[in-house]
Amino acid sequence: MDIDALREETPGCANRVHLNNAGAGLLSRRTLDAVVSHLRLEAAIGGYEAAARQTEAIGAIYANLAELLGGRADELALFDNSTHAWQAAFHSLALRPGDRVLTGRAEYGSNVLGYFQAARRSGAEIVVVPNDPSGQLDTAALAELIDARTRLVGVTHVPTGGGLVNPAAEIGRITRAAGVPFLLDATQSVGQFPVDVEEIGCDLLTGTGRKFLRGPRGTGFLWVRGTLLDRLDPLVVEMESGSWDGGRGFSWRPGARRFATWETSVANVLGLSTAVRQALDLGPAEIGRRSAALGARLRERLAELPGVTTHDLGRTRCAIVTMRLAGMASAEVAAALARQDVNVSVTAAEHAQFDTEERGVHPLVRLSPHYYNTEAEIDRVVRAIAELARARRRA
Template sequence: MSPLDVQRLREATPGCRSGLVHFNTAGAALPSQATLDTIIEQLQREACDSPMEASEHGAILVEKARRAAGQLLNAPTASIAFAGSGSTAWSLAFQALGRWQPGDRILVGRHEWGGNLASMELAVQAGARIEVIPCDETGAVCPVALEAMIDASVKLIDLTWLPANGGLINPAQAIGEVARRHGIPYFIDAGQAVGQVPVDVQALHCDVLKSAGRKHLRGPRGTALLYVRPDFLARLNPAQRDVFSAPWSAQGFGLRNDARRFETSETSYALFAGLGNALQELNQLGIERVWDRVRQTSERIRETLRQTPGISLHDLGTSQSGLIAFNLAGWDAFELKRRLELKRINIGANDVAYTPLDMQARGLASIARISVSPLNTDQDIERLMAALRELRD
């Protein structure tokens, strides 16, 4: 991306015009003015015509969003469903796998998102076991170790691709190749991947993939997308149903034969219209260009942090994402976040609940997190580093 490209993106983003330095894209990104306008236009339509009458136009916008999501993921449009959050989307798909039996095994990476682990508790109560796939020497999930764990009792492999902490990019495609070879369902939590790195669900060999709309996609809160591989759909029997997900026919109520079996008739057309605009903007910009920009910016930040006394980095893997976990000596991560907010600089802060298996394994109680977007500039980096040095001293 050229400096002019970045300038245009920033000029189209209200948060950038307000003097804010935003390094918390992994929490929620700054939306564009066009995304805000799209949401407001649908709300105005509902206010003027009534929400029910405006729903016909809203449904058209949702289908545009579905096509844009399919384009971004290299997925058929019919394989995309929308939900109110990434955790909801993942939980719905997990629950639809069916009854768990004593002795069933669920294999997860050490960096698994805490929300997914919480959803697995019902399976554990039924007698299933959650087992951690060993990491390689770099801290990434090891496909070779996974292969050695496979037997007939393994009912699910689940991977958090880009974990919340550590900047790690797990080998999602290699894990998918193992899962596909053994015919084991494979779920990917791509909450920090979609919108940051190129995602091709065909190459990943995944059966289910989810992501939130508010993070790197720059969509509104209260939106998420769920991909379900078409040939895997028949194995999923959602417990949540209504007249949309299981419409009436002469044979009675029957589940849809596409991913919309995970949706309901009650949805926010305004929010998903906004997500659709954000997806279209990303497709027009090009995810490869976005990832190249994020990678370059995050490398500059990491190098600066390494040279700054009092900063400890917590990177894993051989190559890192735009999520940078660190601590500043003498500072609690959450208090550091609060103090930076007073200077109009946003970062994130995570405790053990975000990635409990990994945080406990590494003896980390909390971390501060910088997460990069294409909107960030050298001036943003300078303001952040100046503030960190001031607080350290």
């Protein structure tokens, strides 16, 4: 990678150290241009007319995402965010009293609320698989918990509040052997390192554009394995997802488009397609190696600082790093760094309910570098946190 060239093409790199890629990555200039140029075209000739001119470019997003994920273009549907994509997938399962849904302690907060709602409506049971000693999902326990009543295994690949990478491929091996659908929330993993649906063996996958893919906000996607479609009943039907039969009925559109909605932001779709294409051109494996190395450098140097503790779990860890500074609230640390033009974020207990039940460590400072960050930036942030620690000790 030519890091200098990538940073030159990323306007935000000139203004601050951006370590909040787990929240939203910085847009590249080519992605920004794709969004803005289409908005200008809409303003000049009209929204429908602008979309008609971009039919081929709009269609390219499905091919680009399919290449990125290792699936097929007809297995993809677009959404305005990953939570809506996840809800569309999860609620397409008709759960009944006694059915079981297995999930992990790292599950994202909105997914957990979806589980609670489904349990309330249907009488299904939500079972939380324990972690193993490293803090990742215990795959041996998962295999033992799957039984004839299990309708779904739903797992978050990388949690919102830590650097853990759950063993998705091993989970997929277990669910395939048991014949149980596997829904993977890849919101924090797609774009950060390679995610291949065939290697993992999941049946449904959701993701977002705004984080490590560096796409615009307001973009998300759902991948559905074609062989699973007949077992799913999407919760909503409208003119994009279904076709009127001429009488008093309808049929679903072919493929995963049966989950989609007609109205969308064409500008955002074109921006997402551009961002995905850039990730493909750079190489997901290369992106993953560099991002993980920056995360490891940051985690190791923070752990050496007096008064600083890091809180990332798992055998495999990614670029997301969580920490606490003794005697200083995490929100205060984030605010102090922001005054030095360093972007970080703070985790929340309600965003990781099952993790909070077990650890109770949130809120933590969350730092998440990406490939366009530099080693010098990492070292600058470590020095800034070290100075905060020294000031706290002197106070």
